Amino acid sequence: MERIPLAIIGSGGMGTRHLFGLAELERAGLNPFDLVAVCDIDGARAEALAGEAESRLGRRPRTGTSLADAVHLGAAAVDITTVPQFHHTLAAEAISLGLDVMVEKPVGLTIAAAQQLADQVSGTDRVLSVAENFRRDPTNRLVKALVDGGVLGDPRYFHQSSGGGGNLMAISMWRHMKDESGILFDAGTHYTDMMEYYLGPVTSVYAQMRLFEKTRYNPAATGGAPASNPGGVYGQSQAAMPAQFEATAEDALYAMANFASGAIGQYAENRAEHGRTSWARSVHGSAGAVEIPKDRSGEPLVLTLESTRTYTGAEILPLVPDFQLDDVTAALFGGPQATAYGKDFETVDRLLLAVEYAEFGQAIDSRSKPEVGLEEGLRAIALCYAMMESGAAGGTIVTVDDVLNGTVREYQRSIDAAIGIDA
Ligand SMILES: NC(=O)c1ccc[n+]([C@@H]2O[C@H](COP(=O)([O-])OP(=O)(O)OC[C@H]3O[C@@H](n4cnc5c(N)ncnc54)[C@H](O)[C@@H]3O)[C@@H](O)[C@H]2O)c1
The missing domain is CATH 3.40.50.720 (NAD(P)-binding Rossmann-like Domain)
Incomplete structure (x- = not known):
């Protein structure tokens, strides 16, 4: 070819x-x-x-x-x-x-x-x-297989809670500017994609949202270590950014979500957390629950069935005998039932981006x-904005459909104006 x-x-x-x-x-x-x-x-x-x-x-x-x-x-x-x-x-x-x-x-x-x-x-x-x-992380593919294969029983509850960052800049200044994409939207669109990937569409949400850290600090501007440097390629650009600046985008979001299936979601993203970095994601069903490590971390899943038996890492595979990665992921990660376990962030990051490129090439060819096309991309941002619109309005119930069709867009109005959209 x-x-x-x-x-x-x-x-x-x-x-x-x-x-x-x-x-x-x-x-x-x-x-x-x-x-x-x-x-x-x-x-x-x-x-x-x-x-x-x-x-x-x-x-x-x-x-x-x-x-x-x-x-x-x-x-x-x-x-x-x-x-x-x-x-x-x-x-x-x-x-x-x-x-x-x-x-x-x-x-x-x-x-x-x-x-x-x-x-x-x-x-x-x-x-x-x-x-x-x-979603292309083999670990997340395996979670999806557990849900779809009924190993967890009927899905009832999704939980994600993550935090960290204190008052430091998260990678770049634009991640703290509402009109350029704050951190809640930047990180959140990944997480909302994961919520619907695992458990199907979310219909409605309500949320609280805060801007806790109004001043953000960038140690790299004064010769310090980069505040965050995923993939090791951001340190140089951070050195050219201001040492401190005023944030305009919120940095904490706490939400509840209703899935169309009847399952409930709980989502907390605190990018102003001090003292520790935290992470928890799990899916719970009528037969058990799976604890899911941070995406690209290379950490194993922990599955518990009927509160007694715990399966970690490769022990899970026999429960989903039909689990099969696509050919490219299998080739890159080491087999049709490979996992990312034990690989570091940089390696998993590169391999997942390789998988994306391969799929893009296949889509062009055929x-x-x-x-993940326009529809899925739109749903991910709509669910994220549904939570943020609700939070900005003080906790009203917001449907994803109303955000998608533009009925609810008060929070986004100033962003639209800033990027020249007169909707
Ligand atoms: N999928 C992931 O895991 C992941 C991780 C990080 C970033 N991202 C996404 O990738 C995108 C870029 O993020 P980043 O961290 O690389 O930001 P960045 O600020 O490091 O890089 C953005 C680059 O775009 C350039 N640029 C801006 N406007 C341009 C234009 N009109 N034409 C050409 N170049 C232009 C800038 O000069 C800059 O070099 C964002 O949408 C972000 O959400 C995704």
Whole structure:
């Protein structure tokens, strides 16, 4: 098969991590792409990523600063890894130019933004894949198999509670700015995708939301260690950000959710937690419960059935004999029933991004719908905004449908205005 000419648009942290994923695919002999261009509005970043690509892929892509440059340099597909506020316009422009698109989550910074993209995609045969990686972790595939295979019985309850960060900047300044995607939305769209991936659609929510830490601190600006540095590629950009700044986006969200199935969800995300970093996620059913480690952590699942028998890690596999990973995940992780257990964050991160690229290539080749497309991407942001809209309104019950159809959008109104949407 001829390789698909690809450009990465956005050469920051995630653009770099995507390249690491592409290199894993290349190493496995499964790369359907030819990386012809890397672009960024900051030309120096594009140059740096081109150098990284040369050392990992053996070929140096050309560089540019815009989508138009990528097209000029021969791209037929683009991977959009810019900051969120440009996802919908860049993806829509690419689709209108006849390109196939993979775009990082969130598919749009607001529902109105994502709907504008939906209007552009409608009626075309272009592929639009949303790069949602968490569900592709073999550990999460196994949770889904436990739920679907009835091992947990009838699903009754989803629980997730995570916290940390204190008053430090979370990776980058834009993750604390409401108009650019605060941290609750940035992290939350992963988690809402996971909620619906495991247990199906959520119908309604209610929530409380807070901005606890109004001033955020960035130690990397004054020579300190980066506040957070996932994938090890953010330290340099953090050094150029202010040492302290005022946050405009909330940093804590506490919600209850109703699933269409009748199950209940409880969700707490405290990005202003002091003293410790916390994590708990579990799914509970009429026959047992499974404790789920942090995505990409490489930690094992712990399953308890009838309060007595506990199964850890590989002991779970015989309970789901039909569990089978897709071919690419199997090849990269080490077999059709492989797990990520024991692998570190960087390794799992790269391998999951490799899987995303492989699926994007397959979707282009067969003109098929990717696993996470516009609809799934929209639902993930709608559920996240349903919680945030409820929290901003003081705890009213909000339906996901009302957020999706734009009836409830008070919280998003100022964001829409900031990104030029007059909805
Ligand atoms: N799936 C994941 O696990 C994961 C992890 C981190 C980030 N992300 C997502 O990836 C995206 C990027 O995040 P990041 O951490 O890499 O941010 P970042 O700030 O490190 O990088 C963003 C880059 O986009 C560039 N850029 C901005 N506007 C542009 C434009 N119009 N055209 C071209 N380049 C432009 C910036 O100059 C910057 O280099 C976000 O949507 C974020 O939510 C996903």
